Every structure is written in C-alpha cells, then in structure tokens.
Amino acid sequence: MKVEHRIILSNFFNIIVLIIVIFFAIQNLNLVLTKLKFIQIADDLNASFLEIRLTEKNYFLYRNKMNLYDILNKIREIRYSIDNVRDDIIKAVGEDNFKILNKNLNDYTNVIALISEIEETKINNNQTETSIREAGKKLREFSEQITRLERTNTNELIMKSQKILLYSFWIIFLSSIVISHLISKKILLSLKLIQKLTLSISEGNFKTIENVDCDQECNSVIKAINFMSNELKNREEQLIQSKKLASIGVMTAGVAHELTNPLNNISMLAQTYIELYDNLSKDDRINFMSKVEAETDRMKEIVKNFLDFSKPKKPQLEQIDINTVIQKAIKLMQNMLYISNIETQLKLNENLPLTFIDRNQIQQVLVNLITNAVQAMTKNGKLIIVSDLDENKKYIKITITDTGKGIPPELLQHIFDPFFSTKGEGGTGLGLSVSHGIIKSHNGDITVKSEVGKGTTFTIRLPIYTKIEGSKTDE
Amino acid sequence: MSKSQIMVIDDEKIVCDMSKLSLEQSGYEVETFLSAEPALERLKEKKFDIIVTDYKMKGLDGMDVLKTVKKLYPDTKVIMITAFANLETAIEALRSDVHDFFPKPVKIKELKASIERALHA
Numbered sequence: 001m002k003v004e005h006r007i008i009l010s011n012f013f014n015i016i017v018l019i020i021v022i023f024f025a026i027q028n029l030n031l032v033l034t035k036l037k038f039i040q041i042a043d044d045l046n047a048s049f050l051e052i053r054l055t056e057k058n059y060f061l062y063r064n065k066m067n068l069y070d071i072l073n074k075i076r077e078i079r080y081s082i083d084n085v086r087d088d089i090i091k092a093v094g095e096d097n098f099k100i101l102n103k104n105l106n107d108y109t110n111v112i113a114l115i116s117e118i119e120e121t122k123i124n125n126n127q128t129e130t131s132i133r134e135a136g137k138k139l140r141e142f143s144e145q146i147t148r149l150e151r152t153n154t155n156e157l158i159m160k161s162q163k164i165l166l167y168s169f170w171i172i173f174l175s176s177i178v179i180s181h182l183i184s185k186k187i188l189l190s191l192k193l194i195q196k197l198t199l200s201i202s203e204g205n206f207k208t209i210e211n212v213d214c215d216q217e218c219n220s221v222i223k224a225i226n227f228m229s230n231e232l233k234n235r236e237e238q239l240i241q242s243k244k245l246a247s248i249g250v251m252t253a254g255v256a257h258e259l260t261n262p263l264n265n266i267s268m269l270a271q272t273y274i275e276l277y278d279n280l281s282k283d284d285r286i287n288f289m290s291k292v293e294a295e296t297d298r299m300k301e302i303v304k305n306f307l308d309f310s311k312p313k314k315p316q317l318e319q320i321d322i323n324t325v326i327q328k329a330i331k332l333m334q335n336m337l338y339i340s341n342i343e344t345q346l347k348l349n350e351n352l353p354l355t356f357i358d359r360n361q362i363q364q365v366l367v368n369l370i371t372n373a374v375q376a377m378t379k380n381g382k383l384i385i386v387s388d389l390d391e392n393k394k395y396i397k398i399t400i401t402d403t404g405k406g407i408p409p410e411l412l413q414h415i416f417d418p419f420f421s422t423k424g425e426g427g428t429g430l431g432l433s434v435s436h437g438i439i440k441s442h443n444g445d446i447t448v449k450s451e452v453g454k455g456t457t458f459t460i461r462l463p464i465y466t467k468i469e470g471s472k473t474d475e
Numbered sequence: 476m477s478k479s480q481i482m483v484i485d486d487e488k489i490v491c492d493m494s495k496l497s498l499e500q501s502g503y504e505v506e507t508f509l510s511a512e513p514a515l516e517r518l519k520e521k522k523f524d525i526i527v528t529d530y531k532m533k534g535l536d537g538m539d540v541l542k543t544v545k546k547l548y549p550d551t552k553v554i555m556i557t558a559f560a561n562l563e564t565a566i567e568a569l570r571s572d573v574h575d576f577f578p579k580p581v582k583i584k585e586l587k588a589s590i591e592r593a594l595h596a
C-alpha cells in the first residue's frame with residue numbers, strides 16, 4: 001500500500017473517532033441543557049410551592065378565605081406553566097414522574113376545594129386541616145426530591161461527558177502515535193535499506209537489492225537505485241577495459257623489447273646456420289633448429305600473456321592464491337621494470353589462505369600500481385612487493401612500495417579521483433580510480449602512505465576466502 | 476699476424492654462442508660472457524681488441540662496460556648492440572666513445588664489417 005494512502009487512512013480513522021466523540025459531546029450537552037432547564041423549572045415550582053405553603057399557613061392562622069383563593073390561583077398558574085414545559089419535564093424526569101406530579105397537584109387542589117366548601121359550611125375540621133398540610137407537604141417534597149435527583153443526574157452527566165472527552169482524547173492521541181509509529185517505522189526501515197544500498201554504491205560496490213518488502217514509493221526508489229547501480233557497474237566495466245587498453249600502450253615498450261630478444265636469437269641462429277651449413281653435422285643442424293623452435297615458443301608465451309591481459313573478460317570470482325596473481329602481474333611488467341633499471345624485490349608469504357577474487361581485475365590493479373611506481377622512479381629505483389596476512393587475520397595484505405618521488409600531502413586526497421593525474425599527456429588519471437573501484441567491489445580497501453623524495457607505499461587488503469563469503473558473493 | 480681478440484657480452488646465450496661460432500669462422504679469437512661483471516674481471520687479465528656488448532643487461536650494463544674498458548684500454552673499440560632501440564639510447568651511445576651501435580636483430584655480416592672497420596681504423 002502506498003504510504004500516502006496509509007496516512008490518509010489513518011487520518012480518516014482519527015476524524016471518524018473525532019466525529020463520534022463530538023456527536024456524543026453535543027448529545028450530552030443537549031441533555032445537560034434540558035436537565036438544567038428542568039432544574040430551573042423545578043426551582044420555580046419549588047418557589048411556587050413554598051409560596052403556596054406560606055399562604056396555607058396564613059390561612060390556618062387567620063382563616064382568611066382569600067388565602068384559599070390565592071392558593072387555587074397559584075395552583076392554576078403552576079398547572080399552566082407545567083403544561084407549557086410538559087415535554088421538557090417528561091424528557092427530564094420521565095412520563096411516570098410527571099403523572100405523579102399531576103396527581104399530587106390534583107390531590108392538593110381537591111383538598112383545597114374541599115376546605116373551601118367546609119369553610120362555607122363553617123365546619124371546623126381538624127382532619128381536613130391535616131390532609132391539606134399532608135397534600136401540600138407531599139407536593140413540595142416530591143418536587144424537592146425530583147430537583148435533587150435531577151441535580152445529581154446532571155452532575156453525573158457532566159462528569160460522564162468529561163470522562164468521555166478525556167478518554168477519547170487519549171484514544172486519538174495514542175492511536176495517532178501508534179499509527180504514525182507504524183507508518184514511519186516502515187518508511188524508516190525502507191530508508192535505512194536505501195541508505196545502506198547507496199552507501200555501498202558510493203563506495204564502489206555496485207550491489208542491487210531484490211524483492212524487498214516495502215511500500216510502493218520505496219519500491220520505486222529501490223528500483224531506480226538498482227537500475228543506477230547496474231548502469232554504474234556496466235560503466236565501471238567499460239572503464240576498467242579502457243584503462244586496460246591504456247596500460248597495454250604503456251606495456252608495449254616492454255613487450256617489444258621482450259620480443260626482440262628471441263627474434264634476434266632466431267635471426268642469429270638462421271644466419272649462422274646458413275654461414276656454417278657445410279660444416280654442420282646432422283646433430284648440429286637438429287640442435288640449431290630445436291633452438292629456433294624453443295625461441296618461437298618463448299615468443300608465443302610472451303604474446304600469449306600480453307593478449308591474455310588485453311582481452312576483455314567477464315568478471316568472475318574464484319578461489320585463488322593471491323601470490324599467483326602477483327607473479328603473473330610481475331611477469332607482465334618485468335620488461336618495463338627491466339628497461340627502467342628497477343630492482344624488484346618480492347616477499348611473498350607462501351602460507352596464505354585463499355582469496356575469493358576476480359584474478360584479472362586484481363592483476364590489473366597490480367599492473368596499475370606497478371606502472372605508477374615505475375613512472376615515479378628515476379633510474380635505479382627499487383620496487384618491493386609483499387604479500388602477507390593482515391594483523392586481524394581476516395584480510396590478505398599486499399603492499400607495493402617504491403623509492404620514487406613520493407606524493408605531496410596536499411595531493412594525497414585526490415589521487416583516487418577519476419582523471420586526476422600529474423602526468424599531463426602521459427596519464428589518463430584512471431589507474432588509481434579504477435583500482436579503487438575494483439578493490440572496493442571485492443569488499444577490500446586500498447590505502448596509501450607517501451613521503452616526498454623517499455617513496456610511496458600502496459596497501460591493498462582483500463578478504464580471505466570463507467564459505468560464507470563465497471556463498472554471499474555467489475548469489 | 477696474431478688473431479684479433481674479441482669479447483662478446485650478452486645475457487642471451489644464443490647471441491654469445493652464435494657470435495662465437497661465426498666470428499671464429501672468420502678467423503677471430505672470441506671469448507663470451509653472459510654478464511658484465513665476469514667480463515670486466517677478465518679484462519683486468521687480458522686486453523681485447525674489440526668488445527661487443529649488449530646495452531641492456533641485469534647488473535652492470537653496456538655503458539658501465541664502456542667506461543671501464545676506456546679507462547683500462549683507451550684504444551679498445553666497443554660495439555654496442557641493444558634490443559631496446561629508441562632514439563635516446565642511440566644518441567647516448569653515439570655521443571659516448573662507442574665505435575658502433577646495432578639494434579637487434581643483428582645482421583652478423585654488418586657486425587663483422589663493423590669489426591673489420593674498427594680493427595683497421
């Protein structure tokens with residue numbers, strides 16, 4: 001699902017919760033208002049009843065008949081106003097209570113009416129007096145009771161609304177935290193994945209990620225990065241190949257020299273053979289021709305190495321002893337070293353574990369580094385190549401040390417940049433950048449130490465072969 | 476007249492062997508060496524008329540041979556042959572006291588002609 005959709009969905013959920021809460025709140029508020037209105041009415045009623053009861057007392061004190069009329073008038077008023085707010089009262093206290101109220105009022109009216117008649121007949125009756133008092137009391141008590149009830153009800157209602165609001169606040173608060181956490185967690189996970197991928201790409205390790213469980217947005221980003229990574233890999237392979245062709249240019253001088261010697265040998269064998277033909281025994285002749293043959297084999301070998309190096313090759317990892325790769329590189333370079341009068345010293349540790357590398361690429365790295373070393377040295381330089389196990393025993397370490405002019409500290413940070421060269425027309429500036437790329441794609445590293453006027457040491461570290469490494473890189 | 480003494484120095488064994496065969500055929504006395512160091516040792520004991528040396532060798536090279544020879548025997552002629560012929564080495568060789576300079580592959584007839592010239596100079 002798209003992240004966008006998820007965010008919309010979660011917002012939608014929160015809005016629904018909010019609407020429900022508001023609906024309840026309004027409902028409750030309405031109820032509270034009704035109750036308050038009723039309490040108002042009930043208070044009015046109470047006041048009226050209080051007045052009635054006062055009038056009633058006056059009547060019993062002074063026996064003024066007018067008082068009874070007042071009471072009846074009052075009751076009529078009360079009836080009138082109760083009828084006006086009938087719905088509100090029913091809503092607040094229910095139909096039954098309203099009926100009881102009505103009945104009480106009726107009872108009271110009846111009692112008052114009875115007294116008026118008795119008054120006409122001038123009969124003084126204690127019993128009627130008590131019944132009046134009783135009915136009045138009942139009426140007042142009832143209305144007071146209802147008022148009290150309604151007050152507590154209203155309070156409860158307000159408290160309930162308060163609680164609902166509080167709870168819903170927490171629900172929305174927590175749900176948005178949980179949802180945003182869920183969404184962002186996935187986004188962050190995908191971002192982390194992408195970050196790791198781009199980091200490894202920027203270090204020259206052109207990996208791709210397949211089949212990741214992530215959102216559509218993240219998926220399309222990963223697809224784009226994968227595409228970029230593959231494209232970079234292709235470009236890098238092209239670059240490696242073109243740098244190789246450039247190295248071949250540098251190497252040809254050495255190869256030409258190397259070829260000249262067997263060529264000269266064949267030529268001299270032939271010239272002498274012709275000159276001495278008559279004096280040669282059969283064995284001598286065979287000996288001459290075998291030498292010619294051996295020299296052609298020697299030429300074939302030189303050409304083969306050279307062609308082998310220049311051919312474009314599919315990248316292919318294999319378990320291999322690094323020393324054989326070093327020796328092969330030295331063989332390719334030996335004439336260049338020879339011509340430049342450079343003494344080569346090899347210190348190869350014979351007991352190294354295997355590495356899991358692309359031998360052609362690593363060979364090219366060595367050729368690039370040796371070429372740089374040769375180019376940095378004037379006559380009588382010394383080249384030392386050492387292979388050994390790294391201190392932590394997880395890497396094989398190859399150091400290539402020259403006694404050349406060294407690299408000024410301010411240039412050190414640039415030498416691995418593509419096209420950085422101090423050799424003008426003599427260099428493309430690709431040697432170290434290509435080498436860096438190759439070593440990085442092997443999960444290794446390449447570092448440099450240099451002192452101007454003294455020399456330079458390049459150190460390559462390549463992971464040693466382990467089963468896990470093998471299967472990891474195989475996939 | 477005694478035979479002319481010729482020394483050949485080249486790290487290619489075939490060059491030494493073939494030169495020796497061919498030059499002896501032409502009536503010279505030839506000694507060959509695969510590197511400069513034993514050749515220079517031998518020079519301390521014996522004077523040679525002509526020294527044919529490879530320019531580029533492991534250890535001491537043709538130029539070192541030339542210097543030592545000229546110090547010991549100023550009139551001994553040095554002929555240089557080289558597998559790696561570029562303009563620079565040619566100029567460097569010819570500027571020095573080298574009598575002649577041959578790029579490989581060497582034509583033995585030309586080498587012999589050069590030796591003859593050197594002997595009668």
Ligand SMILES: Nc1ncnc2c1ncn2[C@@H]1O[C@H](COP(=O)(O)OP(=O)(O)OP(=O)(O)O)[C@@H](O)[C@H]1O
Binds near residue numbers: 372376405429
């Ligand atoms: N061993 C070294 N000693 C001194 N300087 C070096 C050495 N190796 C590299 N450098 C410096 O680093 C620069 C970059 O080297 P890099 O191999 O990438 O390019 P380049 O040698 O100039 O050209 P290219 O290798 O493409 O022919 C060189 O121009 C040189 O200044």
Ligand SMILES: [Mg+2]
Binds near residue numbers: 427432
């Ligand atoms: Mg370079």
